[in-house]
Every structure is written in C-alpha cells, then in structure tokens.
Amino acid sequence: MQPSIAFDSSPFSGRVRTRDYAAPFDITAARAALVVAHPSHELRLYRWLELARPGVFVLTDGSGRVGQSRLGATTRLLADVGATPGTIYGRMTDAESYAAMLRKDVNLFVGLAVELAEAFERGRIDYVAGDAVEGYNSTHDVCRLVINAAVALVNKTRSNQIANFDFPVVGKPDDCPPDMRSQAIQVWLDGEMLERKLTVARCYHLSVASEVEKAVNEIGIDAFRTEWLRPIANGRSSNSASEDVPFYEAHGANQVAAGHYTSVVSYREHIAPIADALGECVEGRA
Template sequence: MKTLLFIGHPGHELLAYKLLLSEKPDVVYLTTGSGNKNKSRIHESINLVNSLGLEVLFPFEPFSDRQIYDLILQRDYEPFLILLDTLEVLCEEKGYERVIGDALEGFNPSHDICRYLINGLVSRLMSNNKELANYDFLQDELHKGQDTIKEDSIVLDLSEDELQEKLKACVDYGELKFEVERFMESFGLDFFKKECFRRVTDLTKVINWDSEVPFYEEHGRRRVNEGVYEKLISFNENIKPLALALLR
C-alpha cells in the first residue's frame, strides 16, 4: 500500500523503523527538530531514511521549532493552511492510499499540529470522495509504557536482525543518543521490539488528555516562571483555534 509517513520532529522515524523497512513509505517532516538551541537535526534523519533506500520529500520547507512557536504565539495560522493545501496536492500527485503520523497527545505542540494537519487532510480528501487510510503512533504515552493495541491497529514485530539494526540506528543518532539510552535503561530491549500504528477514525478530535491543560502548557508555564521562555503557548488561546481551522 502506497504510504506517506508524516512526522512532526526528525527522530520519530526511529519509532517506525520496521515500517520503513516493510512498507517503504515516502517521508515528510513538519519541523527540523532544532529545539531551543536552533540546531537542526533533520540531516541525521535524512541520512537514516536514505540509507534504507527511501526518500525524504520536501513539498514545503520544514519549520524550525522557533518559527513554528512564533507562528503559534502570533496566531498566524495562514502558513499551516497553505501547508495543508500542499499536502493535499502531494497526495493527489503521488496517489497515497495511507498516511501515518504523530498521535494527538498534548505532549508537544508540533506533534499535535502534525496530527491536526493529517486529520484535516483526510477530511478534505473524503469530502472529494477520495479515501486515505489514517493511522497514528504514540510518542509520549509509548515512552510511559501506556501503549494501546486495538483490533484495527497495524502491529509490526521486529526479527532479531531487524532489532539489532534498529538499535544501532538509535544509538548512532547523535542528537537523540541520551534519550535512547534512557529508554533502554527504563524499558529494556522489549521497548524496541514492537511497533504499533493505530487506526484513526475521529477526524474532529482536538483534545486527547484528561488533565485540565495539556502537558506542554504545564511545562511551558514552569519555563516562563523560570525565565527560560518569554511567552506561554496556551491550548485554548493558541492551539485550539489552529486545530479548528485545520479540521474545518
């Protein structure tokens, strides 16, 4: 099945390594993964994807994290709507039958925007009588060991050789080495042996957390109080209007 893997941050493809091997998707990144230090890590992901004989596409120039946060704080949603148009054209040109991308978790605004874009894209195509199977994969909840597998999920088990190959790719990814080692210590090798991609059917969902505010807002408030961030990204003021615009 011709597949598009649309990823919020470079490095997420490590959680879809078996998918890269077995389904051979085209890969598109929303951001460069530059973080607060404005140092891009997308080159490492491009090298990894290319080493597997796959292609990273650039239908648009990925945002730096600083750019995406500035747009959110300024409530300038037009670039995201243009990006949605671009993704729609890409799907029509490439004839994708399935799209897989970040889950809605409230952990990071860019991850959630990636999901809103995907759901908005699928909704648009459906309105034009075109089908695009829609799947997500967890980032934060998976790291907490709270994976959920349903009957309509795609579950991929890695062979021993594939596992060793994946582990090497994880360790060799310099920008994420510390995080990878932390997961190994916390969860062991079992964490890396299985990949789960969940079918998404609710295209209107904007919230997927039980707390009063998402994690990124709680974390952002602490960072503002510490003087690290100047302004707070609020779900109600900044993210929800963008989500509704993309899902409209």
C-alpha cells in the same frame, strides 16, 4: 481537548499476516506517507520504514532551543531504508513553529494541510502514518491536526479513501488499545532487527542518543519489539485527550520561568484556534 475532523477510516478489508507484520492490507504494496513534527520521530517506526518505504514529510528541522538541526540525520536514514523526503521537509525551525502558534497564525497551518493534501493526491497515497496527540509537545499535536485535515481534504473527493494511522512518539511504542488492533498495523521485530533499530537510533544524532537510552531504561527494551500504527477514526487518535492541562503547558511555564521563552503556548488560547481553522478549511473546500 482535540476537536473532531470527520472522515472515513481504513478503506481496506481483509487482514494480511506475514512473518514481519499484520495489517488490513499489504503494506509493502500500498503507497505510504509518513508525516512527523520533528526529525527523529521516524526512528519509532524504523522497521516499518524499511518495509513500506514511504514518502516522508517533516514540519520542522528539529533544531530545538539550541538551534542545531537534525534534518541531515533523517535524510541519511531515509536514504538507507529507501524512503524519500516529501515536499514539506524541515519547513520551519522549532522556534518559528512555536512563534507561529503563539501568534495564532492559522493560515500557516491551513496552508500546510492544503499542501500536504495536494502531495497525497499527486503521490496517489493509500495510507498515512504520523504523530499521535499525546499532550506532550504542542508541535506534535498540531502536526496531527494538520494530518487529519489533509487526509479529510483528499477523502472528500476521492472514492478510494486514504487510511489514517498514528503512533506514539513519547509513549510506549507497543501501546495499542485492544479494540483498535483488528484495523491497526502491527510490525514485529526479532532480536536482530531490534538491535539494528536501536543501533540506528543511538547513532542517529548526538542529541538523540541520551533520549534513546532514557526511553529504553524507563519503558523497557521489550516494548520496542513491536511497532503499532493505530487507526484514526473521526479525527480522533487512540489517545483520547483529557481536560487536564497538557504537559507542554506546564513545561512551557517552567521554560518561561527559566528565561528560555517569553510566552507559553496553551491549548485553549493557541492550539484550539488552529484546530478550528483546519476544520473550517475541510468543511469549506469542495
């Protein structure tokens, strides 16, 4: 379901292991960027944020169907950990993002990828982390496509290649296939760090608190003791997309039936054209 945008994977060799993490390089010295579809996704990587202090790019304001932005909560969190907002930061409302996908506004998403690539170049970014493709939310999946294209654009002309990683936004946070672990970033949280992370998540925003409790109850607290950033190779994430109808299509149909939306975003009709346009952008730019 996810098209391939080819680029080299991690340019680093020689694994680093400390009391806090294991990685193919020193994550506290390398220049990092985080790219997410919505504010609050960064909570999944809270300890990594403290260690890496990345530039953070957020496509939407996280306002959802109710129109209440979560961007301010992310701004406060980033200040607390020493991370910085990027040039793309709450660029669209959730409703605007959904509408852009419905009208197949490929130029908007290509423009985001180009702008992101330029920001990576200016910041001399060494590695990028971002949302995984999980088939759960169309904006999450498009965010990953935009990241892959941006990284590919930079790597076409750069000898020091940007390494590209994803992380599960809704899946188990400790999920990383065994064959990827030697090139992945693994961050460990002791009891005190885990409690701090969960406290920050619970206090982040009223709309998120219940989601945190649901995730802890369904997944189990032990799963949150590890943060995995998994390597992307050949434009594909560790979640190899299947041919099944993604969750966001079924959920969208229910939302239409409930009168919340008038149309449903589907992979084939709306996401695939965006993916194709991003691939053409990468191939076409010198």
